[in-house]
Amino acid sequence: QKEVEQNSGPLSVPEGAIASLNCTYSDRVSQSFFWYRQYSGKSPELIMSIYSNGDKEDGRFTAQLNKASQYVSLLIRDSQPSDSATYLCAVNKKGNFNKFYFGSGTKLNVKP
Amino acid sequence: DTEVTQTPKHLVMGMTNKKSLKCEQHMGHRAMYWYKQKAKKPPELMFVYSYEKLSINESVPSRFSPECPNSSLLNLHLHALQPEDSALYLCASSQEVTATGDGYTFGSGTRLTVV
Numbered sequence: 001q002k003e004v005e006q007n008s009g010p011l012s013v014p015e016g017a018i019a020s021l022n023c024t025y026s027d028r029v030s031q032s033f034f035w036y037r038q039y040s041g042k043s044p045e046l047i048m049s050i051y052s053n054g055d056k057e058d059g060r061f062t063a064q065l066n067k068a069s070q071y072v073s074l075l076i077r078d079s080q081p082s083d084s085a086t087y088l089c090a091v092n093k094k095g096n097f098n099k100f101y102f103g104s105g106t107k108l109n110v111k112p
Numbered sequence: 113d114t115e116v117t118q119t120p121k122h123l124v125m126g127m128t129n130k131k132s133l134k135c136e137q138h139m140g141h142r143a144m145y146w147y148k149q150k151a152k153k154p155p156e157l158m159f160v161y162s163y164e165k166l167s168i169n170e171s172v173p174s175r176f177s178p179e180c181p182n183s184s185l186l187n188l189h190l191h192a193l194q195p196e197d198s199a200l201y202l203c204a205s206s207q208e209v210t211a212t213g214d215g216y217t218f219g220s221g222t223r224l225t226v227v
Contacts, residue, residue, distance in 0.1 A: 032215075034215040034216075036215075042220070042221075043200075043202055043218040043219060043220050043221045044155065044202075044216075044218050045218070046215045046216065046217070049215050088154055088155075090215070098143055098145075098160045098162060098167060098168060098206075099157060099160065099168060100157070100215075100216065102154035102155055103154060104153065104154050105154055
């Protein structure tokens with residue numbers, strides 16, 4: 001079983017819609033959760049981090065964490081074509097914070 | 113300075129060559145990382161340095177040799193690589209060894225091609 005699972009997509013949404021990206025993790029000792037955006041040929045860029053159950057909002061982005069169900073999601077409101085990228089979910093674990101486990105990423109296409 | 117700088121951006125090397133990748137950060141981060149990323153795959157952890165000491169080696173072949181000369185610099189020495197080692201090599205750093213808050217800051221990567 002993979003540590004972190006994501007639907008590879010592509011997820012296609014029209015411009016202005018809400019994009020919903022999901023991620024599940026297998027180990028309950030997972031401590032911190034991160035969403036990275038990666039444009040083709042570029043390095044990953046940190047968008048959001050979340051550690052506590054509930055929602056965390058930053059501009060058009062909202063991260064949601066549900067530790068009981070072991071999932072974390074990213075909502076992108078008012079999606080723009082510039083949001084088209086691969087979104088990587090990453091987690092680390094208590095006692096081994098340096099090691100991040102990445103999901104395989106979800107490719108998002110926002111169509112004008 | 114909020115960047116992680118990697119050089120070179122592109123590298124083509126033969127299987128008998130020796131080359132080095134360099135990474136530098138001036139954010140005061142005490143943990144630095146090397147990742148390897150193949151096309152359409154997530155980054156794979158190779159090495160972690162915490163306070164300039166190697167803390168994690170993910171069973172990486174000895175043809176890859178990391179070095180951390182000081183808290184701001186991280187090198188990856190390459191020798192006798194194989195074509196399958198061609199990939200994007202990413203350096204990253206984080207605020208503290210625990211890294212609960214900030215995640216990684218990634219450099220822009222070195223695109224390595226082994227011929």
